[in-house]
Amino acid sequence: MGLEKAAMPVERRAKKRFVMEREIRFRVLDQGMIIAVGSGKTLNLSSSGVAFVTADDLPVGGYVEVSIAWPALLENRCPLQLIGYGRVLRSSRGTVATTIEQYEFRTLARIVPEGAWSARSDQKLRRWAEAVGRA
Numbered sequence: 001m002g003l004e005k006a007a008m009p010v011e012r013r014a015k016k017r018f019v020m021e022r023e024i025r026f027r028v029l030d031q032g033m034i035i036a037v038g039s040g041k042t043l044n045l046s047s048s049g050v051a052f053v054t055a056d057d058l059p060v061g062g063y064v065e066v067s068i069a070w071p072a073l074l075e076n077r078c079p080l081q082l083i084g085y086g087r088v089l090r091s092s093r094g095t096v097a098t099t100i101e102q103y104e105f106r107t108l109a110r111i112v113p114e115g116a117w118s119a120r121s122d123q124k125l126r127r128w129a130e131a132v133g134r135a
Helices: 123-134
Strands: 023-030 033-046 049-054 063-074 078-092 095-099 102-107
Touching: 023 049, 023 123, 049 063, 049 078, 063 123, 078 123
Parallel strands: none
Antiparallel strands: 023 033, 023 063, 033 049, 049 095, 063 078, 078 095, 078 102
């Protein structure tokens, strides 16, 4: 009797995912309108996607902007945030997976007041969604 190898699941992701629990805020755009704004905690992250948990499910296919509190400080003193733009791939029972098709780091010089995220201009998200929709 030989030892049989258990079948390992095949990893289909092109990029390696890293387990990272960080605060995340998001906005979802559909048909030119912001239809969801919220926050949650990341589960894992790669250069091409993020999985996170939140209170509500998000519409699959919607354009999404995410802001993730980055764990490193710029020059050991200035907080950073990762801003990413992508699409909602899956959403079930509060667990959401999105692509990250474009991203940038921004400095965060102060604590963001509650509600400021939803009031911030969504023009960059709209321009990105329009450009992707034309491609």
